[in-house]
Amino acid sequence: MVARIKLLVTSGRSNENMTDSLSARQIQILKLLIDEYIETAEPVGSETLDKKFNLGISPATIRNEMAELIKKGFLKQIHTSSGRVPTPKAMKLYVDQLMVEKQMSLADEVKAREDVDKGKGDIDRIMDGATHALAQQTGNLSVAAVDTYGKIWHAGYANIFSNPEFSDMLVCESLFSMIDQVDRINDLLFHRMDPASILDVMFGEELSWPNLGPVGIVSTHFNIYGRKGALGVVGPARLSYSRVVPILKYFGSLIEEATR
Template sequence: MDQMPALSDRQTHILKAIIEEYIATAEPVGSETLDKKYSLGVSPATIRNEMVRLTDLKLLHQPHTSAGRAPTPVAMRYYVDHLMKTKDMSVAEEVAVKDKVWEYRQEIDKLLREATKALAERTKSLAITATQDGDLYYSGTSHILDSPEFFDYELTHDLLGTLDEFDYWWKLLEAHNDPFAILLGEDLGGKNLSQCGFIYTKFATPHVSGAIGVVGPSRLNYPAIIPVVRYLGGLIDEFAGSW
């Protein structure tokens, strides 16, 4: 990953606004949109000038002939590492998720299958669970077509192809020792998944070890998805660790 250049506070605020708007819309972001929707405290002309500087720093790029800008992988990595604030799940949301898997808490295969399904439903994303025993569960494949990035046939073909490749996912997990991680672009190995992101948390019990997570476009709604991934990973640890 390229080294992150030093930014002024103003550039940081503008970059954060661009990334969050891009996450929400999947559309390149223009200075007028930023001026109308975000309280940046500067003029549209200043926003435009700073966007040019951020583009020169390779944190933004201009897709095709669009007047707007989109974040680069370096910018997305900076956002997930330093700028975003995750949203806590409400008690009602936690109860709803727990109810989805509660009756399967004594059977590991059903627990992992239903946890994967619950994660996909809650996040509206493709959810994946892999275990050290060589099992790969996934749910929510139709959700990837809700993201315009996956109108790209080759990208969708390559991502769906990995669902038949347990070794790909397990090697990816083994290559990263952190119990929780966000992988972006080149972090995802040699596959043609440069536009993708993968959020996962590992679980380890006397009966099963592995990881559960969500994969999608690099502009995943990280603040909303991260707490759900963590919560379901914690439930697997709790249930499978109590047998």
């Protein structure tokens, strides 16, 4: 099932119109390139796409299409590498329209429900349990907040070190500093991201906060005991969104269900 969700697009254009300027071939190349980038964390070149996916066109044609995708703001070149990486614009299109969600296993759904239900009747216990369980199931850093509550919850710091993007200590220091600041997290989850949406995605380079360029954040919003709540997964910009998104949405729905 292809995800159809409302996302925050800083360019002001809706994601529904993003594909209007792209040919079917360009959309195919973009999706495959993003899939490969998420898997390898390396810039992707035309030769890689040609050899791995057998697109039926020459590497030169692939290069030409990639050049068009650069002009349209969907790809960019990193340093002098011959490969290309997706821009935030491309990643949002991918999450919104191109990726196929990987459904949770029944065992993971049952475990998630148990972890959330343990805290029924207490905001702090529910959010603490949810963030720890979410970090464990996604293998990333998780963060949560309740609007006007004055507290944030987070778990899974050690998980991010499995990603090469976080070998840079300046990135880690900036990220950990942000996570520890209630005002910045509330600003991010309830103002910069859209609290009216079921799911929202934002990237570090959009925030204009130092050293957060490699970071990606995906969040879901819900009601919790009459307040607006948010739960997010933080990791590299190339998060495995097809796996993370259904898990995140499921946790959000469980919290809302448990606190009605």
